[in-house]
Amino acid sequence: MNPMDQLRAARPAHLDTPVDEGTRAAELSYAMAQARTVRARTIAKPVRGGLALAGAATVTAVAVAVSGTGGTTPRAPSRAEAAPAATSAAPVVRLSAKQILLAAADSSLRAPATTGAYWYVDSVIGVANEAGTRARYLVHSTTSHRLWIARSPEGESWFVDRNLGTRPAKGAEDAWARDGSPTKWSVEVPKPKADDKNALGRMELDSTPGRPFxxxxxxxxxxxxxxxxxxxxxxxxxxxxxxxxxxxxxxxGYAGHGTESDDPQDADSWLYQVTSGLLRDMPVKPAVRAAAYKVLAGLDGVRSLGEVTDTLGRTGQGIARPENWSGGGFERQLVIDPETGILLTDQIVAVRPTGGYAWAEPGTPIWWEATTEASWTDKAPEKPQSPRVPRSRSGQGPQ
Structure with a gap:
């Protein structure tokens, strides 16, 4: 599977419900053109098990060690300008991945259960691309993503997205100026075809934010x-x-291959992906969230990143697991607040990229989703004036 296939496999789970094919194609095409290329989410989408707590004393010690990091940090001043910066900052105590996950499990278990008519999720999804003609540099395209899931089966659930525009990545301002400070870009992106999974296509990016849809x-x-x-x-x-x-x-649900392709995928990689999505934005009980973190703690190949800063400037503890695709080596990273059990950010980072992502330096996040809110509420969906996705809009949809 190449990176775009994998990114597409991480798109918000609600896009996988059995909708009309015309609507599905229009939604995916438009959303991807607005840089909403994938699946992951805040506290409640599809993701990853199986390890008992080492004991109450151990978990308590871990919780104390991470006290003060993460979840209560205010969001960044401008969501449209938020850029990934998940770089390790040597913490006083470097927790192992298992310690981070078990602390998050314990915090989730102690979280109070809340009520409301809708499960509400608010997040920012971002995608990185290489752009420029007179100079080459990274640009970040971000999308506001909101989700209202009705508790009652008779209620209406909604997603509402808004393109926040494209702008140079942090540190790319000088190269952007040498390129003439453009506000629109035409970029080359992976666009796999049935007979060529490494095929490339073009996508038009604009700095101007769009209307909600x-x-x-x-x-x-x-x-x-x-x-x-x-x-x-x-x-x-x-x-x-x-x-x-x-x-x-x-x-x-595991059948030896990816969630949205026939490419082989081992069980632990599959569980990591599915469990992460569940934690990101699905309305599950605190005890289920705790169990999901324990599932992740029991997987092989998960490493600790130590203390990191997410795309919105919030501090948390990072874990990561490698993912090898036909497009090279990547890593799926989760930034967690172990003190609250909140999954702050889910992102895919280049490690040894090739093909359509050969431009990405190792350590470059090529896709991320940062959650700012995930909770039950009685507030009804804020529906856009023109709710339907424009069918005339073309973009980087699935092939």
Whole structure:
């Protein structure tokens, strides 16, 4: 699988519910053209198990060690200008990946259960591209993504997105000035075809923000796709609350390949992806979130990044796991606030990129999603004036 296939496999889970094919194609084409290239999410989308706590004393010690990091940090002054900066800053105590995840599990278990008519998620999705004619540099395209999931099966669930525009990445301002300070760019992007998974296409980017657009997303009572199955809020609320049982439930959807392709994928990589999505933006009980973190803690190949800063300037503890695609080597990184159990940011970072991502220096985030809010509310969806996605708009959709 090349990077774009993998990114597409990470797009918000509500796009995987069984909608009309014309609507699906229009939504994906327009959303991807607005730089919303993938699936991951805040505290509640598809993701990853199975390890018991080493003991209450151990977890308590870990929680104390990470006290003061992460989740309460205010959002960045400008979401449109937010740029990834998940660089390690040597912490006083370097927690292991397992310690980070078990602390997050313990905090999730202690989080108070909340109520409301809708599960509301607010996040910023970003994509990096290389651009420029007289000079080459990185540009970041960001999209505001909001999600209202009705608790009642009779309620209407909505997503509402807004293109926040494209701008030079932090540190690329001088190269951008040498390029004439353009406000529009034509960039080359992976656009796989049936007979050529490494094919490239072009996408037009603009610094001007767009208007909000959106659609109802529920099909009957189904509002998410989890582990290969369309699920309702009731299904999510009924998920197992132990790591072993949750892992078993998720693996029922594993068939030896990726979530959206036939490319081979080992079980741990699949679980990492599916469990991360669940934690990002799905309305599950605190005990289920705790179990999901324990599932991740039991996977091989997960490493600690130490203390990091996410795309919105919030401090948290980072974990990562390698992902090898036909387009080279990448790493999926999660920035977590272990004190609250909140998944702050989910991002894909270049390690040994090739093909359509050969321009990315190792350590470059090529896609990210940073969650700013995920909670139950009684506030109804803020529907855009023109909710339907323009069908005339073309973009970087799936092939």
């Amino acid at each position: 959106g659609n109802p997303i529920n099909i009957g009572d189904k509002v998410f796709e989890l582990a290969g199955k369309n699920v309702s809020v009731a299904d999510l609320q009924a998920l197992p609350t132990t790591a072993a049982a949750l892992k078993q439930r998720l693996l029922q």
